[in-house]
Amino acid sequence: SQQGEEDPQALSIQEGENATMNCSYKTSINNLQWYRQNSGRGLVHLILIRSNEREKHSGRLRVTLDTSKKSSSLLITASRAADTASYFCATVFYSTLTFGKGTMLLVSP
Protein backbone atom coordinates (compact mmCIF):
# COMPACT_ATOMS: atom_id res chain seq x y z
CA SER A 1 0.00 0.00 0.00
CA GLN A 2 1.18 3.51 -0.68
CA GLN A 3 -0.74 4.82 2.31
CA GLY A 4 1.06 7.62 4.08
CA GLU A 5 1.82 7.20 7.75
CA GLU A 6 1.90 10.25 9.97
CA ASP A 7 4.25 10.64 12.86
CA PRO A 8 3.74 11.31 15.69
CA GLN A 9 0.25 9.94 16.29
CA ALA A 10 -0.35 12.69 18.83
CA LEU A 11 1.39 15.97 19.63
CA SER A 12 0.77 18.37 22.51
CA ILE A 13 2.30 21.86 22.54
CA GLN A 14 1.78 25.33 23.99
CA GLU A 15 0.43 28.29 22.05
CA GLY A 16 3.19 30.11 20.22
CA GLU A 17 5.31 27.01 19.72
CA ASN A 18 5.91 25.39 16.34
CA ALA A 19 4.34 22.02 15.48
CA THR A 20 5.97 19.58 13.09
CA MET A 21 4.24 16.51 11.70
CA ASN A 22 5.77 13.95 9.38
CA CYS A 23 4.36 11.68 6.71
CA SER A 24 6.15 8.69 5.22
CA TYR A 25 4.97 6.64 2.28
CA LYS A 26 6.14 3.61 0.35
CA THR A 27 5.66 4.06 -3.39
CA SER A 28 5.90 6.73 -6.09
CA ILE A 29 3.60 9.71 -5.93
CA ASN A 30 2.37 12.44 -8.24
CA ASN A 31 1.54 14.79 -5.40
CA LEU A 32 0.99 14.84 -1.66
CA GLN A 33 -1.72 16.76 0.14
CA TRP A 34 -2.30 17.78 3.76
CA TYR A 35 -5.76 18.08 5.29
CA ARG A 36 -7.02 19.26 8.68
CA GLN A 37 -10.01 17.83 10.55
CA ASN A 38 -11.54 19.64 13.50
CA SER A 39 -13.44 17.52 15.98
CA GLY A 40 -16.83 16.50 14.59
CA ARG A 41 -16.23 18.10 11.21
CA GLY A 42 -15.12 17.06 7.73
CA LEU A 43 -11.61 17.35 6.33
CA VAL A 44 -10.39 20.67 5.02
CA HIS A 45 -7.67 20.84 2.37
CA LEU A 46 -4.59 22.78 3.50
CA ILE A 47 -1.91 22.45 0.87
CA LEU A 48 -0.84 20.35 -2.14
CA ILE A 49 2.78 19.77 -3.08
CA ARG A 50 3.72 18.18 -6.39
CA SER A 51 6.40 15.53 -6.71
CA ASN A 52 8.79 17.95 -8.44
CA GLU A 53 8.48 20.53 -5.66
CA ARG A 54 10.58 20.51 -2.49
CA GLU A 55 8.91 23.14 -0.35
CA LYS A 56 5.70 25.10 -0.28
CA HIS A 57 4.32 27.79 2.00
CA SER A 58 0.82 28.94 2.83
CA GLY A 59 0.46 31.47 5.65
CA ARG A 60 1.82 29.81 8.81
CA LEU A 61 2.13 26.45 7.06
CA ARG A 62 5.30 25.11 5.52
CA VAL A 63 5.35 21.76 3.74
CA THR A 64 8.46 19.97 2.54
CA LEU A 65 8.72 16.92 0.34
CA ASP A 66 11.71 14.61 -0.01
CA THR A 67 10.90 12.04 -2.68
CA SER A 68 14.24 10.27 -2.21
CA LYS A 69 13.29 9.55 1.41
CA LYS A 70 9.59 9.18 0.57
CA SER A 71 8.65 11.62 3.28
CA SER A 72 6.93 14.95 3.83
CA SER A 73 6.66 17.27 6.78
CA LEU A 74 4.08 19.87 7.78
CA LEU A 75 5.28 22.72 9.97
CA ILE A 76 2.79 25.03 11.67
CA THR A 77 4.55 28.08 13.04
CA ALA A 78 3.37 30.13 16.03
CA SER A 79 0.60 27.66 16.87
CA ARG A 80 -2.75 28.85 18.19
CA ALA A 81 -5.39 27.03 20.20
CA ALA A 82 -7.54 27.09 17.05
CA ASP A 83 -4.95 24.85 15.35
CA THR A 84 -6.06 21.98 17.60
CA ALA A 85 -7.21 19.32 15.15
CA SER A 86 -6.18 16.10 13.42
CA TYR A 87 -3.91 16.45 10.42
CA PHE A 88 -3.82 13.94 7.57
CA CYS A 89 -1.47 13.48 4.67
CA ALA A 90 -2.85 12.03 1.45
CA THR A 91 -0.64 10.54 -1.22
CA VAL A 92 -1.67 10.64 -4.86
CA PHE A 93 -0.51 8.35 -7.63
CA TYR A 94 -2.39 8.85 -10.90
CA SER A 95 -6.06 8.38 -9.97
CA THR A 96 -5.46 6.88 -6.53
CA LEU A 97 -5.58 9.09 -3.46
CA THR A 98 -4.86 7.43 -0.11
CA PHE A 99 -5.15 9.01 3.33
CA GLY A 100 -2.91 8.27 6.28
CA LYS A 101 -4.20 7.71 9.79
CA GLY A 102 -3.49 11.22 11.02
CA THR A 103 -1.69 13.17 13.75
CA MET A 104 -3.77 14.63 16.57
CA LEU A 105 -2.46 18.07 17.53
CA LEU A 106 -3.43 19.70 20.81
CA VAL A 107 -2.42 23.32 21.29
CA SER A 108 -2.90 24.53 24.86
CA PRO A 109 -3.41 28.22 25.68
Added chain:
Amino acid sequence: NAGVTQTPKFQVLKTGQSMTLQCAQDMNHNSMYWYRQDPGMGLRLIYYSASEGTTDKGEVPNGYNVSRLNKREFSLRLESAAPSQTSVYFCASSFHRDRGWKPQHFGDGTRLSIL
Protein backbone atom coordinates in the same frame (compact mmCIF):
# COMPACT_ATOMS: atom_id res chain seq x y z
CA ASN B 1 -22.22 28.95 0.01
CA ALA B 2 -23.10 25.54 1.52
CA GLY B 3 -20.35 23.44 -0.13
CA VAL B 4 -21.03 19.74 0.54
CA THR B 5 -24.16 18.92 2.52
CA GLN B 6 -24.79 15.51 4.06
CA THR B 7 -28.02 14.22 5.57
CA PRO B 8 -28.74 12.92 8.11
CA LYS B 9 -26.03 13.96 10.60
CA PHE B 10 -26.77 11.07 12.96
CA GLN B 11 -28.58 7.76 12.56
CA VAL B 12 -29.08 4.62 14.61
CA LEU B 13 -30.15 1.46 12.80
CA LYS B 14 -30.85 -2.10 13.76
CA THR B 15 -28.99 -4.92 12.06
CA GLY B 16 -30.67 -5.75 8.77
CA GLN B 17 -32.34 -2.40 8.25
CA SER B 18 -31.63 -0.37 5.16
CA MET B 19 -31.02 3.31 4.69
CA THR B 20 -29.69 5.86 2.24
CA LEU B 21 -27.19 8.58 3.07
CA GLN B 22 -27.66 11.70 1.00
CA CYS B 23 -24.99 14.08 -0.29
CA ALA B 24 -25.30 17.22 -2.37
CA GLN B 25 -22.69 19.75 -3.51
CA ASP B 26 -23.22 23.21 -4.93
CA MET B 27 -19.73 23.85 -6.30
CA ASN B 28 -20.39 22.44 -9.79
CA HIS B 29 -17.82 19.72 -9.16
CA ASN B 30 -17.83 16.78 -11.53
CA SER B 31 -16.37 14.16 -9.16
CA MET B 32 -17.88 12.91 -5.91
CA TYR B 33 -16.76 10.37 -3.30
CA TRP B 34 -17.94 8.40 -0.30
CA TYR B 35 -15.51 7.55 2.53
CA ARG B 36 -15.82 5.89 5.88
CA GLN B 37 -13.70 6.89 8.86
CA ASP B 38 -13.05 4.44 11.66
CA PRO B 39 -10.82 4.99 14.73
CA GLY B 40 -7.20 4.30 13.92
CA MET B 41 -7.97 3.55 10.26
CA GLY B 42 -7.93 6.92 8.55
CA LEU B 43 -10.36 7.44 5.69
CA ARG B 44 -11.14 4.62 3.32
CA LEU B 45 -12.83 5.10 -0.03
CA ILE B 46 -16.08 3.20 -0.51
CA TYR B 47 -17.22 4.38 -3.95
CA TYR B 48 -16.59 7.31 -6.21
CA SER B 49 -18.14 8.93 -9.25
CA ALA B 50 -15.68 10.58 -11.61
CA SER B 51 -18.49 12.27 -13.53
CA GLU B 52 -22.26 12.24 -13.84
CA GLY B 53 -23.38 8.82 -15.01
CA THR B 54 -20.35 6.86 -13.82
CA THR B 55 -19.55 5.12 -10.54
CA ASP B 56 -16.62 2.97 -9.49
CA LYS B 57 -15.68 0.85 -6.49
CA GLY B 58 -13.13 2.06 -4.02
CA GLU B 59 -11.21 0.19 -1.34
CA VAL B 60 -14.16 -1.07 0.75
CA PRO B 61 -17.32 -1.31 -1.42
CA ASN B 62 -18.85 -4.50 -0.02
CA GLY B 63 -22.27 -3.97 1.56
CA TYR B 64 -22.84 -0.61 -0.14
CA ASN B 65 -24.42 0.73 -3.31
CA VAL B 66 -24.32 4.22 -4.76
CA SER B 67 -26.32 6.36 -7.13
CA ARG B 68 -25.11 9.48 -8.90
CA LEU B 69 -28.51 11.05 -9.24
CA ASN B 70 -27.31 14.12 -11.13
CA LYS B 71 -24.25 16.34 -11.11
CA ARG B 72 -25.06 17.67 -7.63
CA GLU B 73 -26.17 14.56 -5.77
CA PHE B 74 -24.47 11.27 -4.85
CA SER B 75 -26.20 8.87 -2.47
CA LEU B 76 -24.88 5.87 -0.53
CA ARG B 77 -27.19 2.99 0.32
CA LEU B 78 -26.81 0.26 2.92
CA GLU B 79 -29.18 -2.52 1.87
CA SER B 80 -28.86 -4.67 4.99
CA ALA B 81 -26.93 -2.88 7.72
CA ALA B 82 -24.38 -4.80 9.78
CA PRO B 83 -22.61 -3.76 13.03
CA SER B 84 -19.32 -3.64 11.09
CA GLN B 85 -20.75 -0.71 9.14
CA THR B 86 -20.90 1.44 12.27
CA SER B 87 -18.73 4.38 11.27
CA VAL B 88 -18.62 8.02 10.30
CA TYR B 89 -19.38 8.48 6.62
CA PHE B 90 -18.03 11.41 4.65
CA CYS B 91 -18.99 12.65 1.23
CA ALA B 92 -16.53 14.73 -0.77
CA SER B 93 -16.37 16.38 -4.16
CA SER B 94 -13.68 17.76 -6.43
CA PHE B 95 -13.26 19.53 -9.71
CA HIS B 96 -11.34 16.94 -11.66
CA ARG B 97 -11.80 13.52 -13.18
CA ASP B 98 -8.55 12.22 -11.65
CA ARG B 99 -9.41 12.33 -8.01
CA GLY B 100 -6.00 13.23 -6.69
CA TRP B 101 -5.19 16.24 -8.79
CA LYS B 102 -7.50 18.74 -7.22
CA PRO B 103 -8.33 19.24 -3.53
CA GLN B 104 -11.37 17.43 -2.26
CA HIS B 105 -14.08 19.28 -0.36
CA PHE B 106 -15.77 17.37 2.44
CA GLY B 107 -19.13 17.43 4.14
CA ASP B 108 -19.37 17.23 7.93
CA GLY B 109 -20.23 13.56 7.97
CA THR B 110 -23.00 11.19 8.99
CA ARG B 111 -22.47 9.32 12.25
CA LEU B 112 -24.06 5.92 11.82
CA SER B 113 -24.49 3.33 14.58
CA ILE B 114 -25.81 -0.14 13.87
CA LEU B 115 -27.01 -2.17 16.80
